[in-house]
Structures are given as structure tokens and as C-alpha cells.
Ligand code: IPE
Ligand code: IPE
């Protein structure tokens with residue numbers, strides 16, 4: 505694979521966990537567990553391919569309105585990842601970052617996420633960014649309000665400094681699994697010139713070979729950014 509054509513930053517909308525479980529006559533939480541395992545493998549593979557940032561959409565602001573039982577299952581997965589799996593990620597020289605309004609999460613989860621960021625290696629070769637209770641609309645509104653509080657008139661770099669993704673390059677490629685062709689409030693500002701890739705594969709089935717297919721498709725795209 506041509507190294508110059510590897511995206512620096514991939515955004516991943518991990519959709520289809522519920523349908524994957526339903527097909528197996530299992531509860532939705534079973535699908536979310538399988539999705540977490542798939543995500544861990546995809547992160548390792550993305551890192552091995554030379555990707556520097558992977559943003560995984562794990563919970564949208566709208567998802568927070570799902571039944572408490574499903575949310576508890578997801579919080580349990582965050583607890584597990586940020587106590588156990590994150591250690592292996594650090595050992596490989598990689599770090600984590602969290603974007604979204606985590607104040608709406610259980611306090612122990614908030615503490616784990618904050619510690620996870622604090623304990624991350626400095627200048628990591630790869631950063632796994634968790635979008636948790638993330639919504640692009642609230643992110644942009646929050647940035648505007650922060651600027652108003654400071655009495656600042658915003659230009660592009662001023663706005664970007666107030667976004668959760670401050671310091672992270674824009675996603676070159678956004679992948680959505682699960683067959684829907686929409687962004688569902690994911691990185692709307694940052695995705696202005698992202699290449700979009702959609703696949704019917706349900707997220708728990710999205711493996712290393714599937715990521716390679718997306719990378720091969722990305723390598724064929726001609727990015728013009730409005731120029732000729
Ligand atoms: C995506 O899978 C994961 C989250 C939104 C937390 P879904 O739970 O939306 O799965 P489907 O779309 O119902 O299959
Ligand atoms: C998008 O999936 C959010 C995540 C993958 C975390 P949804 O399942 O919530 O999106 P919609 O409702 O189909 O747009």
C-alpha cells in the first residue's frame with residue numbers, strides 16, 4: 505500500500521451492533537460487546553498501517569436518550585476498556601483522547617476517562633480518540649459560547665481552538681459501517697473535505713480486511729479541495 509495515500513486521521517462511525525445481535529437472537533448489549541472487540545482490532549490494524557489518529561464514534565448525544573439498560577451496558581464497556589485494554593495501548597506507545605460532554609456520564613466513568621487521557625504517553629505515534637456523548641452541533645455551539653464568554657470574534661483558527669478536536673488534524677476519511685449513508689451528527693465541521701466510505705458490513709463484522717478495502721478505496725480518490 506502506498507504510504508503517501510494512508511489517511512492521517514480516520515473517523516469511524518461504528519454502526520450496526522444492534523442489528524448484528526438481533527440476527528443472532530441476542531440482546532443489543534451482545535452486539536456492543538462484539539463491537540468493542542472489533543474496535544480494538546481495527547485500532548491495532550490502523551496503527552500498523554500508519555494511521556496517526558482514529559476517532560471512534562461510540563456514543564452520540566442522541567444515543568444518550570436510549571433505554572437505561574442499553575446505556576448501562578455501554579458504560580460497562582467504557583469501564584472495561586479504560587481499566588484493562590488501555591494499558592496495552594499505552595505499552596504500544598499509543599494514547600487516548602476523549603471528545604464530547606462527559607459530564608453527563610456516571611462519575612466513575614468520567615474519572616476513568618480523565619485518567620485515561622492523563623496517563624497517555626506524550627507525543628504518541630497513534631491516538632485513539634473516543635467520541636462519547638459527542639454531537640457536532642453541541643460541539644460547535646459550545647465553541648461559540650466559549651468565544652462569547654471571552655468576548656472574542658471568531659475566525660477559523662479561533663473556532664477550531666474551541667472545538668473538542670483542537671490540535672487534531674481534520675479526518676481525511678470517514679468510514680460508516682451498517683449500511684446507512686449519513687453522518688448522524690459526527691464531526692460536521694471537521695468533515696468539510698473528508699472522503700466518505702460506506703459499507704453494509706455491520707460493525708462487529710468489520711475486520712482488518714474490511715479496513716484495508718476502505719484504505720484501498722481512499723487511495724484511489726482524487727482530493728481537490730475545490731481546486732482544479
Ligand atoms: C452503533 O450500533 C453503536 C451505538 C450507537 C452505541 P447501534 O446500536 O446503532 O446498532 P443498530 O444500528 O441498531 O444496528
Ligand atoms: C451513530 O449511529 C452513532 C454511533 C455509531 C455512535 P446511530 O445508530 O445512533 O445513528 P442513526 O440513528 O441511525 O442515525
Ligand code: MG
Pocket residue numbers: 519520521682
Ligand atoms: Mg445504529
